[in-house]
Amino acid sequence: xxxxxxxxxxxxxxxxxxxxxxxxxxxxxxxxxxAFFALILIGxxxxxxxxxxGPEAAGVNILHSIKSWSLGAMTLFSxxxxxxxxxxxxxxxxxxxxxxxxxxxxxxxxxxxxxxxxGVLLLVFVSLAMMxxxxxxxxxxxxxxxxxxxxxxxxxxxxxxEQIALLKSDxxxxxxxxSLQGAVFSxxxxxxxxxxxxxxxxxxSTSTLFTTIISFxxxxxxxxxxDARAAYFTSEAGTSxxxxxxxxxxxxxxxxxxxxxxxxxDAVIEGQVLPLFILGKLTLIGLFYAVFYVISSWFxxxxxxx
Amino acid sequence: MTESPPAVEIRHLVKDFQTSFKRQPLRAVDDVSIRIxxxxxYGLIGPNGSGKSTTMKALLGLVxxxxxxxxxxxxxxxxxxxxxxxxxxxxNPYFYKHLSGEETLEFYGKLCGIKGxxxxxxxxxxxxxxxxxxxxxxxxxxxSKGMLQRIGLAQALIQEPRLVILDEPTAGVDPVGSRExxxxxxxxxxxxxxxxxxxxxxxxxxxxxxxxxxIFRGKMVKEGKLEDLIAIEDQTELVMKDASPELVAxxxxxxxxxxxxxxxxxxxxxxxxxxxxxxxxxxRNDAK
Numbered sequence: 333x334x335x336x337x338x339x340x341x342x343x344x345x346x347x348x349x350x351x352x353x354x355x356x357x358x359x360x361x362x363x364x365x366x367a368f369f370a371l372i373l374i375g376x377x378x379x380x381x382x383x384x385x386g387p388e389a390a391g392v393n394i395l396h397s398i399k400s401w402s403l404g405a406m407t408l409f410s411x412x413x414x415x416x417x418x419x420x421x422x423x424x425x426x427x428x429x430x431x432x433x434x435x436x437x438x439x440x441x442x443x444x445x446x447x448x449x450x451g452v453l454l455l456v457f458v459s460l461a462m463m464x465x466x467x468x469x470x471x472x473x474x475x476x477x478x479x480x481x482x483x484x485x486x487x488x489x490x491x492x493x494e495q496i497a498l499l500k501s502d503x504x505x506x507x508x509x510x511s512l513q514g515a516v517f518s519x520x521x522x523x524x525x526x527x528x529x530x531x532x533x534x535x536x537s538t539s540t541l542f543t544t545i546i547s548f549x550x551x552x553x554x555x556x557x558x559d560a561r562a563a564y565f566t567s568e569a570g571t572s573x574x575x576x577x578x579x580x581x582x583x584x585x586x587x588x589x590x591x592x593x594x595x596x597x598d599a600v601i602e603g604q605v606l607p608l609f610i611l612g613k614l615t616l617i618g619l620f621y622a623v624f625y626v627i628s629s630w631f632x633x634x635x636x637x638x
Numbered sequence: 639m640t641e642s643p644p645a646v647e648i649r650h651l652v653k654d655f656q657t658s659f660k661r662q663p664l665r666a667v668d669d670v671s672i673r674i675x676x677x678x679x680y681g682l683i684g685p686n687g688s689g690k691s692t693t694m695k696a697l698l699g700l701v702x703x704x705x706x707x708x709x710x711x712x713x714x715x716x717x718x719x720x721x722x723x724x725x726x727x728x729x730n731p732y733f734y735k736h737l738s739g740e741e742t743l744e745f746y747g748k749l750c751g752i753k754g755x756x757x758x759x760x761x762x763x764x765x766x767x768x769x770x771x772x773x774x775x776x777x778x779x780x781x782s783k784g785m786l787q788r789i790g791l792a793q794a795l796i797q798e799p800r801l802v803i804l805d806e807p808t809a810g811v812d813p814v815g816s817r818e819x820x821x822x823x824x825x826x827x828x829x830x831x832x833x834x835x836x837x838x839x840x841x842x843x844x845x846x847x848x849x850x851x852x853i854f855r856g857k858m859v860k861e862g863k864l865e866d867l868i869a870i871e872d873q874t875e876l877v878m879k880d881a882s883p884e885l886v887a888x889x890x891x892x893x894x895x896x897x898x899x900x901x902x903x904x905x906x907x908x909x910x911x912x913x914x915x916x917x918x919x920x921x922r923n924d925a926k
Contacts, residue, residue: 345749348745348748348749352734355737356734356736428732428733429728429732430731430732430733430734432700433726433728433731433733433790433793435698436698436721436725436726436728437721437749437797438718438722438750438751439718439749635702637695637700637702638695638700
């Protein structure tokens with residue numbers, strides 16, 4: 333088989349396994365669960381929160397609230413889905429012996445792992461896309477409502493056309509911006525890292541519960557990784573003390589992603605712009621960890637006996 | 639003309655498993671060698687825990703040999719491409735419950751690189767072969783044990799392999815289902831497909847296999863052609879139909895007259911309980 337047809341064969345097998353994993357998860361009625369929570373979430377955004385701002389800011393806090401709740405829920409769903417779905421798929425195949433029949437076919441173990449991971453990521457992506465559509469739709473409606481009331485208020489106060497244009501652009505910045513879509517994409521990137529990490533853990537644990545618990549622990553630890561490295565391995569001058577300290581610090585960042593990097597989402601909720609290079613950096617980080625974890629999983633899984 | 643390589647070649651296979659509590663590893667397979675030529679039906683028999691399934695798993699690359707080599711049609715079993723030519727039915731197979739029988743076969747077919755009309759035709763053909771056409775759209779979760787075994791056999795055959803490995807193909811299946819699976823094995827034999835099966839149901843192995851290996855505590859204790867292994871060399875069987883008592887008496891007298899020969903027993907041959915069961919159940923259904 334020539335290299336091109338070999339690559340096509342690999343891609344085809346990965347696609348088959350990915351779509352199968354996606355179907356398997358969908359038929360577990362995952363979307364019912366998501367839709368239920370998404371509806372609660374979207375509904376909760378219509379609650380009137382106590383307002384501490386003057387009438388010139390009325391409604392803007394609702395836009396904040398919609399973004400904050402939506403992105404919070406997206407983060408929660410994507411993290412839970414990534415960990416639980418990945419932790420479930422591999423041990424289930426081993427327990428049910430379906431893995432025997434798959435690996436007895438001409439399926440390289442790397443293709444199997446990559447397919448399973450991509451299936452989970454496809455599910456997370458579709459879930460986030462559905463939630464994003466809901467969030468964007470509601471934000472769009474709400475932004476228009478806020479805009480109308482604010483413009484009417486400004487006009488009643490006799491503000492100039494420039495002031496009104498500035499007001500409009502400020503309100504638009506709180507709405508469904510491109511940066512907001514970037515923030516949703518960074519939620520997906522974070523989920524990609526977590527799912528790949530859960531895949532690695534599940535290759536040696538074979539227990540769904542163990543994989544789930546350890547993955548959540550690592551996820552939480554990832555939020556303190558940068559602080560811990562700064563506290564233990566960096567001097568006051570801001571440089572690492574020794575070669576050993578630098579080595580340990582590097583190893584920690586290799587094994588444990590710094591999830592604080594993804595806190596750019598908070599700035600987007602505040603209406604700030606998410607620079608493209610930051611999103612590019614996050615994409616590269618996501619890809620790096622996904623590839624690193626999948627290859628590490630393969631090293632373990634390739635030697636695994638069933 | 640070069641001789642075609644054996645369908646299965648296991649040479650001095652040893653498999654040790656590390657146990658958590660014992661320092662001494664557990665030897666599941668101990669210096670087992672098997673050679674199966676294309677078109678043969680080989681039965682590996684032995685009690686539970688004797689190493690049958692481990693031998694099969696080593697042949698499929700699911701476990702790595704501690705020592706020795708396994709090859710399928712001359713290709714190393716640890717290499718993925720060796721599995722292009724092999725179909726496997728594991729013991730008590732469970733497939734994805736969310737898929738229907740048809741979807742299951744399509745899934746395995748796509749994994750083997752079959753697609754489009756070819757896949758559709760092959761799936762239809764196999765559903766026909768294993769008599770699951772009517773249940774093809776039902777979810778696997780609702781299949782009976784016998785149906786699971788049959789869909790398992792169909793998935794093993796999806797890429798038209800030259801070798802089929804069956805691990806306890808009739809375990810837990812009722813006599814009717816067991817007979818159907820046996821008939822399928824006969825069909826495979828007719829098509830020239832090599833079958834390597836393991837079972838502890840000896841009568842079944844005797845019925846379908848050309849060659850047999852007996853494995854006990856990980857070691858191959860006896861191996862060879864079935865007819866050679868089960869023949870009792872110093873005895874001769876004579877089965878007669880509609881013989882009168884006088885004729886039987888004459889034959890008995892003739893044997894007595896020979897000093898070197900002796901009569902071991904006379905009587906009526908018996909059918910098996912299985913044949914009786916099938917005649918009384920399937921036969922009655924057919925008659926209706």
